[in-house]
Amino acid sequence: MQLLALALYHRDGRKTPRVLRFRPGALNILTGESETGKSEVLSIVDYCLGRRAPHLPDDRIDQTVGWYALLVSFADRSRMVLARPRPTGASTLHAFTRTGDASLDIPQAHELVHNSNVAALRSELSARIGIEDFHFQPPTGAGRKPFDVSIAQAALLCFQNQNEIADQTALFHRQTESGMAQTLKDTLPYFLGAAGPEQALRRHRLGEAQRAQRAAQRKLDDALRHQQAMDANGLALVRLAESEGLLTDVPTAPDTAQVLDLLHQALAAAPETAAPLDLRDRRQELNEERRLLREQLQEFDEALAAVDRWQQQGRAFTGELHLQLDRLKTLDLLGPERQHDTLVCPMCAQPLEHPDPSAQDISELTDNLAQELAQAQTLQPVREEHRNALRIERGRITERLRLNGAQLRELLASDERLRNLQEQNLRVAHIQGRIAEALTRTGTDSDLTRLRNDLALTQEHTAALEQLVDEDDVTAETERRLADIAVGMTAWAKRLNLGGAADATEVGISLKLLNVVLRRPAGRLPLTRIGSAKNHIGYHLVAHLALHTYLRRNNRPVPGFLMLDQPTQAFFPGKPRDAATIQDADWTTVTAYFQLLNDVVQLNQGALQIIVCDHANLAEAWFQDAVIGNWRPEGDGNRNALIPPDWLD
Structure with missing residues (x-):
């Protein structure tokens, strides 16, 4: 896969898209002054290939661009458009994709819609560049999650931004981000051809x-x-x-x-069991019966008390009647005095203010009292009979209360026996549970x-698989392929006269360090121990050029392009506005670096595309033939840049 064009679409959708064309299988140089957007080209391509966020610091891009689109071609001459909208937040999963033949080109602004997502975009790209259905499974106990190998990991080998290309501690794109170094170590053997789905399986x-x-x-x-x-x-x-x-x-x-x-x-x-009894309902019945019996007993006690009061009152009444009758009966002793005038006092013969009752009246009163006494004496046996009936009925109630109490006590005893039996059954169940557990484990x-x-x-199965894994030792095979890459790295490092290369027997890539290592008779020398940013950039160049040459010769599933940002930054003091105007720069070395890039492209015979964004602008014909954009002021004073000037109006 190589790049054909990069397009930026204005947010209003009306202006003509900004299109930057690339030449496949060739060296592409985008030169110009600082702050023209050259470095953002690499980030935009990375974003269109499925990265979640574009990481574009330029406010002018953020304020004007609504969509980014990338036109790519494949080995079968088919093409694909990969477009991503400007994220409204930190990232976006939306995408637009379109496939076609060699006539497919950048779409119009109105054609861009959300018809795909990042996962589908990566899956389609991975399949088209030949990445197998490879689910990487980390070694047992590695503590990291498995993942599907895709264009996301392959693209890490295709970019070098201006901070990475001069980094002496890291060799690959985004290597210093969390987890990326391990991802590179896990997937680089596959992309080199040293490992595959069979080995992973x-x-x-x-x-x-x-x-x-x-x-x-x-x-x-x-x-x-x-x-x-x-x-x-x-x-x-x-x-x-x-x-x-x-x-x-x-x-x-x-x-x-x-x-x-x-x-x-x-x-x-089986433990001893008891018939289930509804003791609660029976206890409730007995308590209710006891309450009613006590109420009835109280009623009989109150009735007996009333009868006793009547008896006492009757005896007092009849006793008083007997006393009065005995007194009145003395009238029977009178003779002629019965005829005494009741209006005159018998003692003094004086008239009385109130006449005395006559003997006849007293006799009649005595007769009446005698009749009442006789009637009162006839009621006494009836009261006694009623009292005896009440006492008999009270005795029955008392007996029923006694029986009720006995039944309640028996019920409580049964409840206690059942409770004891249940406790025993619990102990038995616990013991049987311990026995069952012991027998299960034994x-x-x-x-x-x-x-x-x-x-x-x-053990036999594990031993057989261990033998198969040992036979296709991924680490040993990876080292062998890295040794093949080291051949080109060593020759090109000596050609550029990089620091330490003259004494090195081999300049190679260490899978463990993910960095360049020089092997010398005196011992290994990592890039971290080599000074000068010129050497750091040079070793990055030869490493990636040799790596991509190996990938192309062996038809490995990695995109066939390499994007480099500011590879000559170490040759200029500070951050120049326009490196082409600097006279005292080491232009001989700069020319040698670009000449190597051009020679490697020619060596790969169209299989490798190199895109360089840089300040340098050499006069050599082969350099000018490779220039795809010169973002410097034109004759009218307008300056070419990634964002057209009229977009900022």
């Missing part, structure tokens, strides 16, 4: 087999440990079962076989034999 199966072997070993160890524990604890469980009545006739000193047999008997024994001889066989099978 074997390693995954090996990890699964090793986990199965450890699990089988744990099961066997647990079974042996529990069997040893059973020898010590089994007899104690037997004694507990015997104390709760689950076992009888237990030998004094049973052996291991007898202990296991007794434990199985105790586990099969396997028989046949169980132990089966576990040993399972362990032996997993």
Whole structure:
């Protein structure tokens, strides 16, 4: 895959898109002054290939651009448009894709819609450049998540921004970001051809087999440990079962076989059960009956008290009547005095203000009192009979209360017995649970034999997979391919006369360090120990040129372009406005660097595309032929840039 064009669309959708064309299979140089947007080209291409955020610091781009589009071509001459909208926040997952033949070009602004997303875009690109369906599975215990290898990892080999190309501590794009170094170490062997889905599948199966072997070993160890524990604890469980009545006739000193047999008997024994009784309802009935009986007893006590009061009042009344009658009966002793005038005092013969009652009236009153006394004496037997009836009925109520109390006491006793039985059943269930757990953990001889066989099978399977993994040792194969890349790196490092290259027997890439390492008779020398930014940039150049040359010769699934930002920055003091105006720069070395880029492109015969964004503008014909844009002031004073001047009006 190579780049054909990059397009920026204004946010109003009306202006003509800003299109930057690239030449496939050639050196493309975008030169110009500072602050013209050259460095942003690399970030935009990275964003269009599926990166979530564009990381564009230029406010003019953020204020004017609504869509970014990239036109790419593939080895089969098909083309694809990859467009991403400007993210409204920190990132966006929206995308626009279109595929076609060699006639496909940049779309019009009104054609851009959200018809895809980042995941689909990456999947389509990955398939078209030949990345296999490869789900990378980290080694067992690595502590990181598996992932699908895609264009997201392949693109890391295709970019070098101005901070990365001069970094002496890191060699690859975004390597210093969290987790990226490990991602590069995981995927670089695949992109070099040293590893593939088959090796990953074997390693995954090996990890699964090793986990199965450890699990089988744990099961066997647990079974042996529990069997040893059973020898010590089994007899104690037997004694507990015997104390709760689950076992009888237990030998004094049973052996291991007898202990296991007794434990199985105790586990099969059924505890004593009681018929379920609805004691709560019966207790409620008895309490309700007792309440009613007590109310009835109180009513009878009140009735008897009333009868007793009537009896006492009757006796007092009849006694008074007898006393008065006895007094009145003295009138029967009178003779002629009965005829005495009641209007005159019999003692002084004086007239009375109020006449005395006559003897006749007193006699009549006596007769009336006698009749009343006779009637009162006839009621006394009736009251006594009623009183006796009340006492008899009260006695019945009292007997029923006594019986009710006895029933309640019996019910409480039954409740206590049931509670004791339930507590015993709980103890029995607890003991049987302990026995069941002990028997479950303690396997028989046949169980132990089966576990040993399972362990032996997993060990054989693991050993077979380990042999297969050893046969295709990914690390050794990766080092062999990196050694092939080192051949070109060494020659080109010596050609550029980089620091330390003259004494080096080999200049290569260390997979462990993800950096350039020089091998010398005196020992290895990493890039971190080599001074000068010129050397850092030079070694980055030769490493990536040799890497991409190897990838192209071996037809590996990595995009066939390399984008470099400011590879000559170390040759100019500070940050020049226009490097072309600096006279005292080391133009010989700058020319040598660009000449190497041009020669490597020619060496790959159209399979590699190099895009360079830089301040330099050499006069050599081959350099000028490679220039795709010169963003410097024109004759009318207007300056070319990534964002057209009229977009800022």
